Amino acid sequence: MDGKLGAPRTMADMVGVSKSFGGVRAVREVDFSLRPGEVHALLGENGAGKSTLMKILSGEVGGYRGEIRIDGRPVHLTSPSDAQRAGIAMIHQELDLVPALSIAENVYLGREPRTRLGTVDMARMVSDTARLLTRTGVTLDPRRPVEQLRTGEQQLVTIAKALSLDARILIMDEPTSALSTHEVEQLFGVIAELRRAGTSIVYISHRMDEIGRVADRATVLRNGSVVAEFDARAMTATEASEAMVGRPLHLMFRAGSDDAEEPASAHGELLRVENLALRLRQPRSGRRDPAGISLRVRRGEIVGLAGLLGAGRTELLETLFGVGSKGHWDGRVLLDGKPIRPRSPRQAIKLGIAFVPEDRRIAGLALEHSVLANTVLSVVERIARLGTVSRATERSVTRSTVERLGVKLASLTSPVGSLSGGNQQKVVLGRNLLTEPALLLLDEPTRGVDVGAKAEIYRLLGQAAAQGVGVLLASSEPAELIGVCDRVIVLSGGRNVAELNTAEVTEAELLAATMNNGANGTDSAASQPELATGETP
Numbered sequence: 001m002d003g004k005l006g007a008p009r010t011m012a013d014m015v016g017v018s019k020s021f022g023g024v025r026a027v028r029e030v031d032f033s034l035r036p037g038e039v040h041a042l043l044g045e046n047g048a049g050k051s052t053l054m055k056i057l058s059g060e061v062g063g064y065r066g067e068i069r070i071d072g073r074p075v076h077l078t079s080p081s082d083a084q085r086a087g088i089a090m091i092h093q094e095l096d097l098v099p100a101l102s103i104a105e106n107v108y109l110g111r112e113p114r115t116r117l118g119t120v121d122m123a124r125m126v127s128d129t130a131r132l133l134t135r136t137g138v139t140l141d142p143r144r145p146v147e148q149l150r151t152g153e154q155q156l157v158t159i160a161k162a163l164s165l166d167a168r169i170l171i172m173d174e175p176t177s178a179l180s181t182h183e184v185e186q187l188f189g190v191i192a193e194l195r196r197a198g199t200s201i202v203y204i205s206h207r208m209d210e211i212g213r214v215a216d217r218a219t220v221l222r223n224g225s226v227v228a229e230f231d232a233r234a235m236t237a238t239e240a241s242e243a244m245v246g247r248p249l250h251l252m253f254r255a256g257s258d259d260a261e262e263p264a265s266a267h268g269e270l271l272r273v274e275n276l277a278l279r280l281r282q283p284r285s286g287r288r289d290p291a292g293i294s295l296r297v298r299r300g301e302i303v304g305l306a307g308l309l310g311a312g313r314t315e316l317l318e319t320l321f322g323v324g325s326k327g328h329w330d331g332r333v334l335l336d337g338k339p340i341r342p343r344s345p346r347q348a349i350k351l352g353i354a355f356v357p358e359d360r361r362i363a364g365l366a367l368e369h370s371v372l373a374n375t376v377l378s379v380v381e382r383i384a385r386l387g388t389v390s391r392a393t394e395r396s397v398t399r400s401t402v403e404r405l406g407v408k409l410a411s412l413t414s415p416v417g418s419l420s421g422g423n424q425q426k427v428v429l430g431r432n433l434l435t436e437p438a439l440l441l442l443d444e445p446t447r448g449v450d451v452g453a454k455a456e457i458y459r460l461l462g463q464a465a466a467q468g469v470g471v472l473l474a475s476s477e478p479a480e481l482i483g484v485c486d487r488v489i490v491l492s493g494g495r496n497v498a499e500l501n502t503a504e505v506t507e508a509e510l511l512a513a514t515m516n517n518g519a520n521g522t523d524s525a526a527s528q529p530e531l532a533t534g535e536t537p
């Protein structure tokens, strides 16, 4: 019992917990405790052991050493259902929904409500799911198959699913990585409500600005060990980041904006999109303006795309890469002055376009194959042109990519699936940069990536731009858009509704432009005359 007078009661304690995978010591002698009604942030670089520690607490990873106590009593959790019975639920970093099933079926998978006749009570499942979704702030038809949903929407469904479990201990592993500001606010509302009801929450995130707002305490892991504990409200992002990486850190966005005035000839127009009418997955009602997206990207320019869920950012990037609509769209796209209409990624790649999608699973990562195989896959054609590709070349290309991005791995032949979430993301980005594209399309490229690696990714993007690559970057983080991009275009309902010069706007102004033009808006562009619309000539 730990009910000593004065000492705060704990809901869960992990004492001296360790876990190895083969030779990799993922978690080392960790002490971690959770008080009732607290939000406890768990911080650390990619591969620090956060997910592993929490998968131990949720019964998914066994074979650990050390002790776990719930309400002061030692427990041995050997499966997720064990943990569920103990009141523990986890929202996973990797979305783990069944694509072909409906939202409601996913939420109640394996514990479907029954009618008195013993059949599945579909009506109740649908109405209960609708209520849960409303709590998370989305309106989605619970009968829609999950495969039709955007990554952010899927993330909200997994949150709804966790809420349906009524857990006393709720673990959230990067719940906001695919959410935009509006949805994050809604989630914070839900967290505050749960906290008041006495639920203990573990909150894992790489978005440092969230921690001070949402958490009470923060524990920092480095290489599997606890290295610091903070009062989350008093902690600064710098303090926390330095504890994470173990050295002073300078979080830089782009290396200097010294290249403000280059000869226009070297930086001509690379991409022009004219009235591109997207097929939004969630058709907007009240659509009356058929006009689509118009924008331009110059060589060496990084153009940001802001917008809420469903604004069309992902659809735009996918269309340009020949995914989804496979060339069936209205409007014109010119690359280097020539009209293009890619019908497949293969064609897009041939045209010099590279794409980093928001969902790693569709990024073509073969999880069971090695980091080496996954990396060289993208460049085999290019290096093969110079003759046959030797094993040695493959290894050296991969090794330098992995080193540049600081991918943490046991060996180049480790399966990609054994890497931590953030490290998988770095592999996706690295191999796209290797293809040396003319146009680089990025959808939330730093999703789940730690602060140190973010800085490195920003540096690499700046470098690519300096070499003349045109970049189109969709992001939900205002700080990232302002810090990295030259201009930001705000999308809403499949149209560009505003354009902001990042040298002149603040994060708050960018946010306001995004929200005003998107919040539940079906017809908002018309009501925003004060914002510059269209694009620069």
Ligand SMILES: Nc1ncnc2c1ncn2[C@@H]1O[C@H](COP(=O)(O)OP(=O)(O)OP(=O)(O)O)[C@@H](O)[C@H]1O
Pocket (backbone or CB within 6 Å): 021, 024, 025, 026, 044, 045, 046, 047, 048, 049, 050, 051, 052, 053, 093, 408, 409, 418, 419, 420, 421, 422, 423, 448, 450
């Ligand atoms: N199933 C597994 N097999 C082999 N190694 C694993 C496995 N799961 C995790 N690891 C290793 O354990 C270490 C910790 O990984 P973990 O996923 O816990 O990191 P993390 O802190 O959650 O990182 P991220 O921020 O990237 O999500 C990493 O080195 C990872 O490669």
Ligand SMILES: [Mg+2]
Pocket (backbone or CB within 6 Å): 050, 051, 052, 093, 173, 420, 421, 422
């Ligand atoms: Mg993780």
